[in-house]
Amino acid sequence: MATQDTVPDAYDDLLDQYERATHIADASTVLSWDQEVMMPEGGTPARSKQTSALSGARHDILTSDEFAAALDEAEAADLPDREAAVAREIRREHDRAAKVPTALVERISEETSNALPVWKEAKAEDDWETFAPQVETLLDLKREYAEHIDPDADPYEVLFGDYEPWLDLSVAEDILERLRDELVPLIDELNDADADLADPFDGEYPEDDQFVLAETTLDHLGYPDDHGRLDTAPHPFSSGTQFDARVTTRFDESDPVGAIGSTIHEFGHATYTLGLPKESYGTPLGQHRGLSVHESQSRLWENHVGRSRAFLDSHVGRVNGHLGTDASGRELYEAANQIYPENCIRVEADELTYHMHIILRFEIERDLLAGDLDVSEVPAVWNEKMDEYLGVTPETDAEGCLQDIHWAHGSFGYFPTYSLGSVMAAQLFDAASEHLPGLEDDIGVGEFDALHDWLTENVHAHGRRYKTNELVRRATGDDFSADAFVDYATEKFRTLYGV
Numbered sequence: 001m002a003t004q005d006t007v008p009d010a011y012d013d014l015l016d017q018y019e020r021a022t023h024i025a026d027a028s029t030v031l032s033w034d035q036e037v038m039m040p041e042g043g044t045p046a047r048s049k050q051t052s053a054l055s056g057a058r059h060d061i062l063t064s065d066e067f068a069a070a071l072d073e074a075e076a077a078d079l080p081d082r083e084a085a086v087a088r089e090i091r092r093e094h095d096r097a098a099k100v101p102t103a104l105v106e107r108i109s110e111e112t113s114n115a116l117p118v119w120k121e122a123k124a125e126d127d128w129e130t131f132a133p134q135v136e137t138l139l140d141l142k143r144e145y146a147e148h149i150d151p152d153a154d155p156y157e158v159l160f161g162d163y164e165p166w167l168d169l170s171v172a173e174d175i176l177e178r179l180r181d182e183l184v185p186l187i188d189e190l191n192d193a194d195a196d197l198a199d200p201f202d203g204e205y206p207e208d209d210q211f212v213l214a215e216t217t218l219d220h221l222g223y224p225d226d227h228g229r230l231d232t233a234p235h236p237f238s239s240g241t242q243f244d245a246r247v248t249t250r251f252d253e254s255d256p257v258g259a260i261g262s263t264i265h266e267f268g269h270a271t272y273t274l275g276l277p278k279e280s281y282g283t284p285l286g287q288h289r290g291l292s293v294h295e296s297q298s299r300l301w302e303n304h305v306g307r308s309r310a311f312l313d314s315h316v317g318r319v320n321g322h323l324g325t326d327a328s329g330r331e332l333y334e335a336a337n338q339i340y341p342e343n344c345i346r347v348e349a350d351e352l353t354y355h356m357h358i359i360l361r362f363e364i365e366r367d368l369l370a371g372d373l374d375v376s377e378v379p380a381v382w383n384e385k386m387d388e389y390l391g392v393t394p395e396t397d398a399e400g401c402l403q404d405i406h407w408a409h410g411s412f413g414y415f416p417t418y419s420l421g422s423v424m425a426a427q428l429f430d431a432a433s434e435h436l437p438g439l440e441d442d443i444g445v446g447e448f449d450a451l452h453d454w455l456t457e458n459v460h461a462h463g464r465r466y467k468t469n470e471l472v473r474r475a476t477g478d479d480f481s482a483d484a485f486v487d488y489a490t491e492k493f494r495t496l497y498g499v
Contacts, residue, residue, distance in 0.1 A: 007083050010073035018090055019282030021061040026241055028054040033239050033246060037231045048113030055109035062097040085465045089284035092165060100148045108141050112410045119408035120234060126398045132375045138410045139368055155369045159413030163291040166467035172416040175423055178482050179355045187352055190339055195497040197338040198331035205323050207251040213322040214249055214263040221267055222448055228270055235405035236262045238269035242278050245270035256323055257335050258348045261302055268301030269294060275460030285463035289471055295421020296428055303351050304429040309333045310444035337496055344394045345403055356389040361415040369412060426485035431476040
């Protein structure tokens with residue numbers, strides 16, 4: 001038996017196999033990026049087969065007898081702490097994967113690839129009925145997938161576990177409930193306030209100018225050109241590895257502030273990805289902890305940095321220079337932070353009402369997966385919930401139930417991680433501010449190295465070594481909770497609105 005200072009040969013063999021599976025998954029990610037950004041529209045039939053084959057190949061590795069034997073032997077040894085954490089993460093992936101037939105994995109991958117151009121067409125044509133059959137198919141496949149993993153569990157809970165492995169769904173439900181209880185009256189209070197906040201961006205701003213501004217913003221934040229790139233996509237996203245983390249954004253010629261926020265958001269994702277330890281690439285220690293943690297990084301940079309007065313005071317000159325405007329730092333701050341409950345688009349939502357968009361999607365997905373809501377009813381229920389939570393009804397399905405790409409990806413169970421990440425971001429930023437007393441001044445002069453280093457040391461560098469709550473507790477000294485976010489949001493917006 002191995003001692004605490006050694007690892008058995010089986011562990012090395014296990015890592016060799018796991019790394020091959022990771023490299024296959026990363027190759028599939030590049031193909032998916034290409035499909036959303038650059039691939040000709042007619043390439044879908046071949047691309048769906050390619051991604052399906054890669055998904056099947058990865059699944060075969062993770063479920064093979066050789067892989068299982070190496071995992072069993074490695075776990076039987078007295079592994080050091082880091083290696084034990086690696087084995088824990090691989091065990092979870094293996095056990096879930098082994099319960100799902102390869103044919104189903106390949107089918108899901110193929111159907112999601114096929115669904116993407118249908119979603120794009122349906123959104124362009126404002127026609128839910130065009131996309132509805134793909135949603136039906138993917139729901140059926142995901143229910144089957146969940147049943148294989150745990151036939152006795154709530155299928156939504158099983159799917160949520162794909163995105164957030166080490167937080168119970170009950171934690172997400174409690175946080176979403178608290179956000180609804182705390183934010184709805186706060187939003188009402190702000191709406192009733194007689195605040196005259198500035199919005200100096202009332203013209204049309206060409207996409208080319210906004211793209212250059214987005215590039216300038218990334219440069220200002222320290223995004224490395226040799227390890228990433230900026231492109232546009234119908235739905236902004238970031239993907240990649242610690243060697244190649246790409247970002248996308250999108251532009252609305254009447255809303256340049258939204259594009260700045262979107263770009264900084266994706267920068268936060270890329271910064272996390274690039275901060276993962278390079279020497280651990282291919283292993284769980286070189287992978288992100290989960291989507292809640294990933295989202296905490298994007299929301300921290302977008303909201304706590306990018307929407308701060310210090311950042312916007314320093315950045316307003318670049319904004320004016322590229323857009324031909326004459327805004328002050330205060331005006332840019334007010335434009336970036338005022339609430340717009342009447343806004344229907346999640347990725348353009350303000351920092352507070354954003355969470356009502358998440359709650360709406362969470363409730364619809366749960367009902368869909370449970371069979372309590374028919375796919376044909378989604379547009380009507382979506383609009384009803386938008387009216388209930390935000391007092392607005394989308395005029396079209398394109399700005400309603402067709403706005404997000406996630407269902408085309410088959411990503412049911414994903415949405416709660418957005419709010420969980422926002423909550424976690426506040427807790428992490430509080431801790432960073434305590435350890436970095438000059439942080440606000442640094443942000444004001446465009447010095448981000450100290451914050452970046454703190455996040456890398458306390459979050460990025462650990463990969464999946466720690467479970468989610470332990471990672472948060474190690475970084476902040478407290479268990480994961482919504483306290484910091486509620487305090488932050490209440491103080492910030494009451495001050496801004498003078499209430």
